[in-house]
Amino acid sequence: MKVGVIMGGISSEREISLNTGKEIVNNLDKERYQVQSIIIDKKTDIFDKVKDLDFALLALHGKFGEDxxxxxxxxxxxxxxxxxxxxxxALCMDKDMTKKVLIANGINTADWVMVKKGEEIDVNAVETIGYPLVVKPNSGGSSVATGIVRDREELVNLIYEALKYDNEVMVEKYIKGDEITCCILDGKMLPVIAIRPKSSFFDFTSKYSDGGAEEVIVELQPELHNKVEAMALSCWRSLKCSVYARVDMLIQDGEPYVLEINTLPGMTKNSLFPKSAAAVGMSFSDLLDNIIQLSLKERQK
Structure with missing residues (x-):
């Protein structure tokens, strides 16, 4: 079976995608699959470079890839x-739409407001949420142009910076708590990973630099674990996910709040999904094989 690993793309996360793609190519079972690297440099490449594939293994991130x-x-x-x-x-890529679906299904998520490019920023309305606030591009990833602000000047400056990357920016109530991630494969949650960035925020550097954050498998207290698992699987069902996805949360005073859902989680050597799979004895190669086989089954429905 000819498997094309689709990587690169046109988003701000292109380099991360290339790293993900290379790691996937290196770890795919070459005895089982005929592996081909396919680098997307422009939108039309997706038509020109995939025609003879039996399967497309997506290593893309951001717009025109994850959306x-x-x-x-x-x-x-x-x-x-x-x-x-x-x-x-598409739903999970749009953070505003994701939150609307979560709220409709009774799932905890931080309060937020949206700012659109070309419209005057109503700072007073934004500030009603209360500082500190988190600013992020609505459809961005990898914490690009994302940060915590504590006053009006920081708020306005970061909104304008985020608007360079997206037409909409989310301003969200900052939830101070422990960050965890829940990796879901075929509707079942793998071991929970706690994320402890060396800085105060799990930013781009923390995510992709060796030693930028401590990421460890944790055993939550049974009651909290059950609550987290129920919430993660509720996200999975509410957003109609399939095959695999990663639900990021913050735990504040024993209550989980959903940050976002990633439908194409990173697969670099520093990525969270392979670490979670490894905790149940699943090698990177086995994980990729599971993703391929589950995806083939899903596409036949």
Whole structure:
């Protein structure tokens, strides 16, 4: 079976995608799959470079990759692909839409307001949430142009910076607590990972630098674990995820709050999903094989 690892892309997360793609190529079972690296440099490449594939293993991040666009193209071309379908991908990529679905399903998430490019920033309305605040591009990832602000000047400056990367910016109530991530494979949650960044915030550097953060498997207290697992799986069902996804949360005073859902989690050597899978004895190669086989089954539905 010819498996094309789709990487690169046109988003601000291109370099992370290339790293993910290379790691995947290096760890795929070459005895089982004929592996081909496919680097996307422009949008039309997705039409030109995938035609002879039996399966597309997506290593893309950000817009035109994680937002359902590429998934829709591959579906139109009848090429099975990895991970969630176009609808779930689009919903989870849009943080505002994700939160609306979460709230509709009774799932805890921090209060937020949206700021749109071309509209005057209503600072007073934003500040009603109360400082500190988190500013982030609505459809961004990898914590690009994302940060915590504690006053009006910082707020306005970071909003303008984030608007360089997206047409909408989310301003969210800062939840001070312990960050965890819940990796879900085929509707079942793998061991929970606690994220302890060396800085005060799990930013781009913390995520992708060796030693930028301590990421350890943790055993939560039974009651909290049950609450976290129920919430993670509720996110999975509410957003109609399939194959695999990662739910990021913050725990404040024993209460979990969902940050976001990643439908194409990173797969670099520093990434969280392979670490969680390893905790149940699943090698990186086995994880990739599971993703391929589960995706093939999902696309046949």
């Amino acid at each position: 359902g666009t590429v998934q829709s193209v591959l579906q139109t071309l009848d090429i099975p692909y990895s991970g969630c379908n176009a609808l779930s991908s």
